Amino acid sequence: MITLQRTNTSDYREIIEALNQGGQGYVAIVDDKHKLIGLVTDGDVRRCLLDNTLSVTHLINMTPATCLVTESYEYVIQQLNEKHLKQMLLVDSNGCLAEVVSLDANVFANHKNKVVIMAGGLGSRLGELTKVTPKPMLHIAGKPIISHIIERFRNYGFRDFIISTNYKKEVIEDFLKNGREFGVNIEYVNENTRMGTAGALSLMREKLDLPFFVTNADVISMIDYPDLLRSHINSVCHATMCVRNYDCTIPFGVIQSDNNDIITDIVEKPTHSYSINAGIYVLNPELLAEIPDNTFYDMPNLFLDIAKKGIMAQKYQLNDYWIDIGNPDDYLLANKEAVEFL
Template identity: 45%
Template sequence: MKNIQNIKLKPTATIREALAVIDSGAMQIAIVVDDENRLLGTLTDGNIRRGLLSGLSVDGGIKDIYFKTPTVAKMSDTKEEILKVALAKKLHQIPIVNELNCVLGIVEIDELIKPKDKTNRVVLMAGGLGTRLGELTKTTPKPMLHVGNKPILQTIIENFSKYGYTNIIISVNYLSHVIEDYFGDGSTLGVSIEYIHEKERMGTAGALSLMRNLLKEPFFVMNGDLLTNVNFEHLHDFHKSQEAIGTMGVREYDFQVPYGVVNIEDGRISSITEKPTHKFFVSAGIYMLSPKALSLIPDGEFFDMPSLFEKIINEDNKALSFPIHEYWLDIGRINDYEQANSEYYEVF
């Protein structure tokens, strides 16, 4: 949110004064307010040009040319809500007001769209064999299979980069040269990539023991064979605000029993439920961990994420779930791979 002190105008201002304010403010807009700082309207160089073309003098007043019903936002509005309105109405700035309609600042939409670079690292697990995909992974690591027009891993990296997370660590093992040759140092994608080589497969958490010195602040861990459009910034904010040691992205999974379930008490049938559906939460393969979690990981051993979260829980540290309602697909089997290709362009 930008300060508006230097772009304020009173409704009695002249067009000449408005031009000076718009020019000096470098935001291409002026805010018209009353003596109580209540928003009366906005004024752009477009409004001024139309006024001058209609015959007004630069020494004339702005009262007839400023826009008196501007779109505004509240402090409580999320970035997504503001963006949705701005893009729908093709706005470049939106004033922020309080409940009394007093102006608090102004949001520039270009600034909202542009991600702010964050120092938090993203660890991508890309060392698996992908044996369930058969011939597809004989010469290609699963994260490098093309979905849409690019490798799965590239879509993952681009999605993190979209939210400003550009410090990437890729844990590699099987056919690691294919990944390293394709991405290099990441500069072609506008990110920085480092590689950690697992000499033996160490599990989704075990490989983190090889990079302790790199992980000094909360970091993401994600399997390299997932496609999702989850908002990584929301996951980060949730983890940070709750002061968690480990936050696990979870996905609701439904399982329908294909038979009528007979409920029995003391040998007697108490009820029959026809083909009930059971709902569970399962790990989505997306995590955020605080550096403290690294002390719970043994050196040089196979260690997976469920074991790490069990340790976090057993030591009375905070382990939280983050439900993922957005698109999510684990590409583990041939039919998952086919589904991903059929949905890719619609989703991404």
Template identity: 40%
Template sequence: MNNLKDFLIYENVSIKKALEVIDNGSMRIAIVVDNSNRLLGIINDGDIRRALLKGYSLNMSIIDIYQRNPSVCKITDTKEHIIKTAIKNKVYQIPIINESNIVVYIEDLATLLSGRIRKNKVVIMAGGLGTRLKPLTDDIPKPLLKVGSKPILETIIENFANYGFKEIVISVNYKANMIKEYFKDGSDFGVKISYLEEDKRLGTAGALSLIKEEIKEPFFVMNGDLLTNINFEHLLNFHLSGNSIATMCVREYEYQIPYGVIQIEKDEIRAIEEKPINKFFVNAGIYLLSNKVLNYIPKDTFYDMPTLFQKLINEELRILSFPIHEYWLDIGRIVDYERANDEYSNVFKE
């Protein structure tokens, strides 16, 4: 929400000011925040009316009348979870917060239920050889492998479409005709699909140099072998609110060292840590890019996404990380494919 600031107020403002914000905005609430935009609470027309009935004047502060424990959702919550939360708590608008309790968006129940069409394109990288999934990929490209009752790529497209992102671009190479024959122009799936055809392997970023039409809005890039139920709309809002040229989704990864780790200083043992667990954030294969990023991608050259992000870092441009806490699985090996089929029905609708 580009005009989020229009709904934010501080707890020392007057009731009159809060009422002006509520009346002038498209939402039915005002969000009470501190100086860092961390959520303190909300106030609506009903709160103000009840205060006036109790003898409060319009010039008094809202500090004693706003709701300090409102219904909220996190930026990582799914669309379905937000709808259920709103209905359960009988509210029409819900503040969306990040891990630092900072308000990044306001979700509107009516909009969620009616759905909306977004202009942002979705580029799905589906040209890989799927070597680690052989022999399953000897006769079929990895994105067409069925998980549950449908191909992996179909689930990805459906998830984006559910959030209103229906402009799909699929980058193809290995057994491209099979993918094009299955999805065609996308009309059977409620989306519009076009294709980027790699004559040679260009990598996850290099394939973007094949885009011919002008892109004006930030666009998604996602690997075609991932299953996740993240809220793509919240990813977009996070990217926009952070004024970022590029946002990378990241996933926390844990690795336990199977031995006791010895800390040594000048030959002396100072400490022993038994089988410590190291935690890292790893690239989750989902990105949100400004159209300006295309200027940093060389033509007709293999160029992968980590290289692109390193280039942006070297240029000291603003890039963000979006942590994924929802379901996420990279189907790169046979064991991952088997796990995906075991878990699919518990996460996605058949």
């Protein structure tokens, strides 16, 4: 967060120097109690130069856009998108600057890569919760899971979606419609029979001609989708699977011995870490030819099958917030954590 105190700023060159040193394209102007006064951006400097009005008074925007620091990150991103801004100043109830959210060009881009959401599952592990409501429509922090997924992609500039539906498809389609209310484009592919987490891709061969995302409809993550796409495109791989570390602790002392059963060590309650499938992928369109027609086929099967053929796939380490809402405990946890992460 780049700031200058207004009381100490009498020369416009100090502001320009702060802009140059900060390298963030902005300087927030505050008073000695850190109360927000205004904002100066690179664009303000260019405007003043063109108007021949370069001075402290003309440089500072005294009415910059602000949000309360208590607002959700998603709301702040939405405001930035709607107002076509690159910075949002977050203030507390006293008007003091608390944080600055800055976005790069990815957020304002309009990527042509499509997003496939697999939303046809039964959600049977969630029991009574999905008797009437399909899992993607269960609410987390006041809105359906699938809304969180779509909005995260949209806020990074991905606006074209294909949603595969089956179980209670009308509930999903009636809510999302064509996506216009969410600022995206949505088309649907219906699974007449359940086809797994990859089988429905066989119904989309004519719709996907660029590397595309596939995500399960029950995972919420704070992943940087443009970075994931760049990692995939810059690799020599045809498929990328997001993975998450999962630690398992053995609640006992583990005995280590040699080939003659002589004890050599005892490790108390060791923890082992594994990479687990996070349910988010990027695939090249040529892999669609590997998907069998009219068959129940899960994504892990695709990765195993292409590996046997020598078609390379990579993993992408996911370190941001992620949760798979697969059972009632996960659902309760997601709603609890939503206060912090969503």
